[in-house]
Amino acid sequence: QIAVSAPRSIDYLCPQCQTHFNQLKNYLGLLELPFEINHCLVRGLDYYTRTVFEIQPEAEGAQSTLGGGGRYDDLIEELGGKPTPAIGFAAGIERIILNLKKQDVPIPPLPQPQVFIAYVGDEAKNEAIKLAATLRRAGIGVIAAIGSKSLKAQLRQANTLGARHTVIIGDQEVKTGTVILRDMTTAQQKTIPLKQLPRANSGL
Incomplete structure (x- = not known):
């Protein structure tokens, strides 16, 4: 009862932290990752800033947390480095393995990266995350x-990573519901409807 009636930190966020938290929830929604806000969640280290989180399996129980972490934007500076935004987490490998076995989840091989997604602009970034x-x-x-x-730097990164294709999204593409598909070997590119891209699997 005391915890339920206690003040909630989420109700006292500064404008900058509120914006950051709203952006985080937006990105989780774009990725279709289910989440639940726990006003009583506390991590045991005092260097966390802003968001902390824990990852729980669907069938919760005692000692069921698979992993947890958060942001620590001030930690590197406190250790003598330059101000550097940071995030990290720790995971219980044994618990993850037990949950995979319990749910009969097969372990698929990791596919080789085939596509690099480049974007220009905030709206394009949202589309890139969803895509x-x-x-x-x-x-x-x-x-x-x-x-x-x-964009030039992003294309260089795509080349360095050896991506076969780069999908480019800008403000114009967001407005028209299209993307630019670039062949990184020939440097040829074409504009196609965004909805067609997943079906172009054979071409990727």
């Missing part, structure tokens, strides 16, 4: 760009 999840569910190996690099 990466869609292609992975279709069995296509995907690496998506992170950060705010220029």
Whole structure:
């Protein structure tokens, strides 16, 4: 009863932290990852900043947490380094293996990355996140760009990683529901409807 009636930290977030938390929930939704906000969740280390999390199996029980972690944006600076945003987690390998066996989950081989997704703009980033999840569910190996690099830098990264194709999404593509599909070997590219991309599996 005391915990239920106690003030909730989520009700006292600063504007910057509230924006960050809303973005996090948005990204989880785009990836179709189910989550539950636990106002009583506490991690045992004091260097965490903003979000902390735990990963639970569907069939919960005592000592059921598979992993947990959070952000620690100030830790590297406290250790003498430059200010560096960071996130990390620890996982219980034995518990993960036990849950895989309990649910009869087969362990598939990791597909080789076939596609690199490059984007320019915030709206394009949201589409890139959703597209990466869609292609992975279709069995296509995907690496998506992170950060705010220029398109030229992202294409260099795709070349370095040896991706066969790069999917490019910008503001115009978001508006028209299309993507640019670039062959990294020939440098030829074409614009196709976004919905057709997963069905182009044979071409990837």
